[in-house]
Amino acid sequence: MKRIKAVIKKEFKHILRDKRSLGLLIFIPILMLILFGYALSFDVKNVKLTVVDKAKTPGSRKLIDKFVKTEYFKLQNYQSSEKDIYNKLDRKETKSIMIIPSDYSKELGKNQNSKVMFIIDGVDSNTASTIQGYISKIVYSVNNNLKPEFQNKNKEPVNFKPRIWYNPELKSQVFLVPGLIVYILMIITVVSTSLTIVREREENTIEQLIVSPLHSFQLIIGKIVPYVIVTFSSSLSIIILGYLFFGVAVKGSLILLLISMIIFLLVGVSFGLMISAVADSQEFAFMISVFTTVLPTLLLSGFVFPIRNMPKAIQLFSYLVPARYFMDIIRGIIIKGTGFFSFWLEFVILTIIAVFLLFVSSQKLKRKLS
The missing domain is CATH 3.40.1710.10 (abc type-2 transporter like domain)
Structure with missing residues (x-):
């Protein structure tokens, strides 16, 4: 029992010493309770x-x-x-x-x-x-x-x-397929890119990159481009499979859809790089990236649950979720066939978010690599 008590005491000290993990253990259950309690509503009102x-x-x-x-x-x-x-x-x-x-x-x-x-x-x-x-x-x-x-x-x-x-047969696939594209892309881009710099640090290869003749912005671009290409290819395959399996065709401009997808991918990649610059381990980076993408995209983007049914405070918080804007854009293009002027505001906001996150993540990585 003395040995067990010693191990228990040691683990408690480790938990209390790691302030971030302790904060997540306390903060995540409370936030999940608030989000699920208020955001999950099957009522249709207002x-x-x-x-x-x-x-x-x-x-x-x-x-x-x-x-x-x-x-x-x-x-x-x-x-x-x-x-x-x-x-x-x-x-x-x-x-x-x-x-x-x-x-x-x-x-x-x-x-x-x-x-x-x-x-x-x-x-x-x-x-x-x-x-x-x-x-x-x-x-x-x-x-x-x-x-x-x-x-x-x-x-x-x-x-x-x-x-x-827009959906006279009231097929749920028409509603869900565009939302699944947003949901999958957000998780893939953030999770995959959040592990890049942390992996280099844990494998002790970050010093080789620092002493190489690469400038910091060249390194950042080199880290971003592969993930943008891979996730962009994945998104195209989802659109094709959505048409082949569920008959969900793109009614609007395909070029406009591809441009908006690239902007959204830049948002996800930049956010993932920012997490990678802050996190000290791959486990912590993975935990943060999943927590900041899965729940907000599922609950606060309009993917499944209408935002208008949520309390005002939750509705205001949803404006911080980039997936909300891309959800409106992609459903407008694919289902309604609407043009740029029907969602120009969402397009501009998403672009501003992409530029802001790209700037912040690049600055953090520069300080990390200097």
Whole structure:
């Protein structure tokens, strides 16, 4: 028992001496609890709703109130014409559109059913199905309120016609394949590059690089290029396999997609190099890289769980996750076929992040190699 106590005492001293590992042991469970507790939500709430009210009558406003006064829909735009509504879907400014015809109240007054159209963004098949269910329930409630005054009992007062855009068959593969590309690339690039400098240090080959005629920026470029090429090739294979196995084709510009992928790969490689410059061992570098890529990309990028359903604090934190911006870009290009002007802001932010991380990682490596 004395020997066991001695070993236990020794291990406790080792844990307490290694402040970073101790911090991770305490910090990771707390952060995982917060992220999983708040970010994991299968509820669909605050769906952005654009209303095209061509009737502009008390009856049409009552119909709109039925949607807006629930926790499921949030009125994003109210207009009297269909101008620019489809571009709002492309730019993700709205998730659903309700078009009320100009003769809405007149048809109800004549005991004729009125047709109201709903257009739903079907990129996320699960969310689209849920939104369609919400609409059905609300319209059913509206019809029950109108039926006592409606003489034609063989017809429903309001006949809604939903249309699913971008993914009319509501196939989950269409939604998941682009997200998997982001998820896989982020993990591969960060984890693989985070081990490069640390490996050189542990194998005692870093001194040979330092005394070589290579400049620090040449060494950095030499470390970055191979991983960019390998991961870029992997991403192309994922796109091809996604089309062959699941029928997910690239509807937008392939050149724009490749450019955005290169920028995102630079983000991942630069972040991995920064971890490599800070970490003292391959185990620690691997732990940091996995922790900073797997959970944030899975939970806070919109890959599986809608960001709009999360608390405001978590939503604000998600803006620090580069995968969030690339997720919007790649789904816009592959699924919607949108152009640069639909996601130019995400493109610019991702480029700024890439330049910033590349600068910071290069500076840290220069100090490490000097």
